[in-house]
Amino acid sequence: MLTALWIVITRMVIIMAVMGVLFLAITILNKLVRPKTKKKEE
Amino acid sequence: MAFLLGSGLLGFLHLTWQGVVMMCIGGLLMWLGIAKKVEPVLLVPIGAGCLIANIPLGGAAEAGGFLTVLRQGGIITEIFPLLIFIAIGAMIDFEPFLQRPYTIFLGGAAQFGIFFTFFVAYALGDGWLHVLNFTLKDAASIGTIGSADGPTTIYVASILQTKYLAPIVVAAYSYMALVPIIQPPIIKALCSKAERALKMEVFVGTTPQKVKILFPIVVIIVAGLICPMATPLIGCLMFGNLLRECGVTKSLSDAAQNELSNIVTILLGITVGGMMAGGEFLKPETILVFVLGVVAFGLDTVSGVLLGKLMMVLSGRKVNPMIGACGISAFPMSSRVVQKLGLEANPYNHLLMHAAGSNTAGQIASVIAGGVMIMLTFH
Numbered sequence: 181m182l183t184a185l186w187i188v189i190t191r192m193v194i195i196m197a198v199m200g201v202l203f204l205a206i207t208i209l210n211k212l213v214r215p216k217t218k219k220k221e222e
Numbered sequence: 223m224a225f226l227l228g229s230g231l232l233g234f235l236h237l238t239w240q241g242v243v244m245m246c247i248g249g250l251l252m253w254l255g256i257a258k259k260v261e262p263v264l265l266v267p268i269g270a271g272c273l274i275a276n277i278p279l280g281g282a283a284e285a286g287g288f289l290t291v292l293r294q295g296g297i298i299t300e301i302f303p304l305l306i307f308i309a310i311g312a313m314i315d316f317e318p319f320l321q322r323p324y325t326i327f328l329g330g331a332a333q334f335g336i337f338f339t340f341f342v343a344y345a346l347g348d349g350w351l352h353v354l355n356f357t358l359k360d361a362a363s364i365g366t367i368g369s370a371d372g373p374t375t376i377y378v379a380s381i382l383q384t385k386y387l388a389p390i391v392v393a394a395y396s397y398m399a400l401v402p403i404i405q406p407p408i409i410k411a412l413c414s415k416a417e418r419a420l421k422m423e424v425f426v427g428t429t430p431q432k433v434k435i436l437f438p439i440v441v442i443i444v445a446g447l448i449c450p451m452a453t454p455l456i457g458c459l460m461f462g463n464l465l466r467e468c469g470v471t472k473s474l475s476d477a478a479q480n481e482l483s484n485i486v487t488i489l490l491g492i493t494v495g496g497m498m499a500g501g502e503f504l505k506p507e508t509i510l511v512f513v514l515g516v517v518a519f520g521l522d523t524v525s526g527v528l529l530g531k532l533m534m535v536l537s538g539r540k541v542n543p544m545i546g547a548c549g550i551s552a553f554p555m556s557s558r559v560v561q562k563l564g565l566e567a568n569p570y571n572h573l574l575m576h577a578a579g580s581n582t583a584g585q586i587a588s589v590i591a592g593g594v595m596i597m598l599t600f601h
Contacts, residue, residue, distance in 0.1 A: 181344070181350050183349075183358075184340070184341050184344045184345070184349050184361070185341065187598070188337040188338070188340065188341050191594045191595070191597075192333070192334060192337055194448070194590075195330050195333055195587060195590055195591055195594060196327070196331075197448065198330075198445055198448050198449055198590050199326045199327055199329065199330035199583075199587060200327075201444050201448060202440075202441065202444055202586070203323050203324065203327065205440050205441075205444050206320060206323040209436055209437065209440060210320070210323070210429075210433060213430045213432045213433045213436070214430065
């Protein structure tokens with residue numbers, strides 16, 4: 181059962197880690213590529 | 223009479239009670255699809271497959287039968303779920319998610335039901351109580367029902383070679399159709415009317431096309447490098463989305479959204495139905511698999527909503543906690559459920575796009591969850 185508990189904890193940590201990295205990647209992507217309309221306004 | 227019995231011409235003389243029960247279930251699924259319009263695209267082929275598989279002496283679901291050939295060629299090889307993922311990727315507009323990237327955490331949190339259910343199933347089986355014959359891989363496959371994603375469930379259960387493949391797959395597809403029944407009571411129990419009525423800011427502007435094109439490529443690289451076992455699933459999903467967004471493969475995108483989707487849905491549906499052969503399906507463990515499937519769906523919803531509530535507090539009530547429930551994937555049923563509940567609480571509360579953001583994030587998270595479950599093959 182300890183193995184199963186270990187699996188539950190590590191797998192959830194891995195998922196949230198992947199989500200965190202994807203969040204960072206998308207945030208950076210959104211910052212780097214700005215909408216054209218905004219550029220014109222600037 | 224003896225001649226007729228021996229020749230196999232009279233199928234009804236070979237009927238078993240299990241076969242009759244399964245034919246009734248097949249009929250019920252078709253009735254739900256046709257008369258009640260409950261997920262007809264899935265339930266009609268599944269019901270028809272179930273009926274065909276249980277006709278005695280028909281041989282469709284026996285060795286060499288066409289349903290067995292489809293099962294071996296499409297499900298055991300994991301080809302059908304991967305092809306469906308290309309179609310799903312081509313159908314999904316990730317813009318609501320790209321405008322609200324924080325919803326990815328709701329998608330991640332809403333996978334908790336998978337792992338809790340895995341833990342419970344393993345405890346009932348080889349892990350502790352030994353009351354059921356669930357091995358570690360069986361338990362993981364059962365937990366994956368909570369991904370609320372039929373193709374992911376098929377893919378993971380096939381790779382983990384569970385002996386409960388048929389009930390797991392049927393449970394996954396059945397509960398997908400039952401999202402509008404399973405989720406509302408849980409959401410209402412966790413969120414007060416004032417919370418359900420909470421309005422969210424409308425996002426103004428559109429996402430640049432470059433972001434939409436780069437997004438699937440970035441996801442393949444990031445998710446693939448961190449969780450390589452998820453690469454086939456996430457790769458096909460994002461490849462389909464790239465076809466949609468790149469702007470130069472409209473014909474391929476259309477083919478993926480229509481022809482590919484329809485053909486594979488027919489084949490997958492009838493094959494899943496064909497896996498519901500009486501003797502193989504009607505076992506006490508099947509009922510447990512279905513019960514655990516509901517637990518997985520319910521806990522996914524609970525964990526998603528709880529993180530939604532945390533976000534609501536941290537953001538100063540700018541996030542409606544109900545959108546956390548959409549992290550379970552089940553696209554787009556879950557979004558519609560939250561939109562409906564939001565409008566019930568406040569007639570001017572339109573949460574659909576926010577819910578869709580969380581829902582599409584859940585689609586990605588459920589695939590990653592499937593990938594990390596496949597890592598159990600190392601055990």
